[in-house]
Amino acid sequence: MAVELQPTHILIIPYPAQGHLIPILDLTHHLASTGRFTISVVTTPKNLSILSPLLSLFSDVISPVVFPFPATDGIPAGKENTKDLPPASFRHMIPALAKLEDPIRRWFESQSSPPVAIISDFFLGWTHRLAVKLGIKRVVFSPSGAMGLSVVYSLWRDMPKKPDQDENGDVLFKDVPNCPKYPWWQLSPVYRSYVEGDADSELIKEGYLDNMASWGLVVNSFDDLEGVYKDHLMNSLSSHDDRVWTVGPLASPRGHEDRGGVSSIEVSKISSWLDMCQDDEVVYVSFGTQALLTGQQMEVIAQGLERSGVKFIWAVRDVMVQGDHGKMDLLEFEERVKDRGVVIKGWAPQVMILSHRAVGTFLTHCGWNSTLEGIMAGVRLLVWPMGADQFSNATLLVDHLKIGVRVYEGFNMVHDPCELAQILVNSVTQDQDGRRRIKKMQNNALEALSENGTSSKALLRLVNKLCELNEKEC
Numbered sequence: 260m261a262v263e264l265q266p267t268h269i270l271i272i273p274y275p276a277q278g279h280l281i282p283i284l285d286l287t288h289h290l291a292s293t294g295r296f297t298i299s300v301v302t303t304p305k306n307l308s309i310l311s312p313l314l315s316l317f318s319d320v321i322s323p324v325v326f327p328f329p330a331t332d333g334i335p336a337g338k339e340n341t342k343d344l345p346p347a348s349f350r351h352m353i354p355a356l357a358k359l360e361d362p363i364r365r366w367f368e369s370q371s372s373p374p375v376a377i378i379s380d381f382f383l384g385w386t387h388r389l390a391v392k393l394g395i396k397r398v399v400f401s402p403s404g405a406m407g408l409s410v411v412y413s414l415w416r417d418m419p420k421k422p423d424q425d426e427n428g429d430v431l432f433k434d435v436p437n438c439p440k441y442p443w444w445q446l447s448p449v450y451r452s453y454v455e456g457d458a459d460s461e462l463i464k465e466g467y468l469d470n471m472a473s474w475g476l477v478v479n480s481f482d483d484l485e486g487v488y489k490d491h492l493m494n495s496l497s498s499h500d501d502r503v504w505t506v507g508p509l510a511s512p513r514g515h516e517d518r519g520g521v522s523s524i525e526v527s528k529i530s531s532w533l534d535m536c537q538d539d540e541v542v543y544v545s546f547g548t549q550a551l552l553t554g555q556q557m558e559v560i561a562q563g564l565e566r567s568g569v570k571f572i573w574a575v576r577d578v579m580v581q582g583d584h585g586k587m588d589l590l591e592f593e594e595r596v597k598d599r600g601v602v603i604k605g606w607a608p609q610v611m612i613l614s615h616r617a618v619g620t621f622l623t624h625c626g627w628n629s630t631l632e633g634i635m636a637g638v639r640l641l642v643w644p645m646g647a648d649q650f651s652n653a654t655l656l657v658d659h660l661k662i663g664v665r666v667y668e669g670f671n672m673v674h675d676p677c678e679l680a681q682i683l684v685n686s687v688t689q690d691q692d693g694r695r696r697i698k699k700m701q702n703n704a705l706e707a708l709s710e711n712g713t714s715s716k717a718l719l720r721l722v723n724k725l726c727e728l729n730e731k732e733c
């Protein structure tokens with residue numbers, strides 16, 4: 260007699276930052292599309308709206324599990340997403356979310372058919388212990404690449420100290436392939452702010468160790484881009500056995516117009532403007548959803564764009580438009596360049612812009628999602644890493660794969676608008692070799708996502724492995 264298959268119930272727990280939410284919800288979308296799961300997604304009231312498109316597509320499959328946001332020192336009431344908070348809030352957001360452990364456990368115990376696995380962001384390491392208590396599996400979701408993750412895991416495992424109390428002293432990662440090294444100031448700010456014995460610091464450290472002990476790991480990357488680092492993770496995380504899945508670049512199968520937010524400018528206006536431009540002549544500039552540029556940096560970018568004479572779209576975070584950004588007068592700048600440039604204040608339809616044939620260059624902070632989106636669009640990558648994993652992403656793109664050009668690094672060096680202008684001009688008019696290399700990587704990414712590609716196969720293996728946990732199905 261045929262056994263009736265029950266869908267496998269899994270619990271997704273995202274971290275409320277757009278660069279983390281967007282890819283884990285893309286993964287959720289892919290899992291929901293298989294028809295083999297019921298999926299519960301943990302969220303808080305102010306983050307519910309980002310789930311709406313998925314909920315309307317998969318109302319029978321995906322259910323939100325909404326908990327009040329836990330009140331926490333360092334996070335103002337009413338703020339539940341890091342896009343509305345300064346970068347240092349990461350230190351507070353991680354402990355805040357750990358307070359959801361008990362409510363989630365109580366919710367789990369009330370379920371007639373509880374989840375067999377948790378897939379949760381790497382900032383939620385405590386979910387490993389929760390999963391162990393509940394007798395289920397935990398899969399870490401890494402919105403960062405495999406190289407960035409290898410470096411950060413190595414940091415928390417080995418706990419290097421600041422060399423000679425010098426911000427510029429190098430820390431060497433001997434155990435990571437290609438032995439990268441970074442000056443202290445380029446290491447993860449969450450790591451640098453660690454204070455031994457401090458409760459929040461210890462919770463964050465435990466979280467990373469718990470990540471390394473979890474049952475599996477999903478990385479938003481693909482083997483042609485980072486195979487060596489995937490293998491390294493596979494070998495160094497013995498607990499993961501063969502359960503490291505590189506399933507990227509994750510993208511929304513639904514299209515990209517409202518990916519991660521509602522565009523603050525009419526999408527049709529932007530596409531009509533781009534339609535009037537020649538192939539590859541437009542430079543797109545964005546520094547993601549976390550970096551807070553200084554007034555001086557805004558000024559350098561504006562002057563660089565103005566002096567270069569290139570066509571451009573510059574996405575400026577709304578907090579930087581509202582904030583006091585020194586001498587920089589965005590409105591005057593816009594007026595001066597209105598014939599050849601667009602400034603988007605607030606959320607930009609980034610993937611749509613990058614994939615337009617007129618856009619040929621991306622000046623990026625090297626956030627991992629932007630990196631993958633740039634590769635998928637086959638645009639030249641001008642990189643200006645600011646923090647987090649962005650310095651290792653820059654190493655990968657510029658030094659190892661030679662598909663990016665390093666413009667500047669971080670906040671503290673001297674930035675010269677004339678030099679930036681020249682780099683922008685060169686990227687639009689020259690650099691054919693760089694362009695060929697990025698096109699090749701774009702093809703590799705598309706290949707990875709094709710039916711028999713490495714990422715599609717990894718996704719299928721992940722799906723099968725999760726379904727095996729469901730005794731009713733096996």
Ligand SMILES: O=c1ccn([C@@H]2O[C@H](COP(=O)(O)OP(=O)(O)O[C@H]3O[C@H](CO)[C@@H](O)[C@H](O)[C@H]3O)[C@@H](O)[C@H]2O)c(=O)[nH]1
Nearest residue numbers: 278402403547548549574606607609626627628629647648
């Ligand atoms: O106006 C905007 C701004 C951003 N995005 C999207 O938002 C995401 C931004 O992600 P990312 O490029 O990774 O930048 P951050 O927001 O800075 O991401 C944080 O999270 C990433 C994943 O861990 C890290 O790689 C980064 O260093 C960290 O800053 C991308 O999908 C963008 O397409 C838009 O669509 N419109």
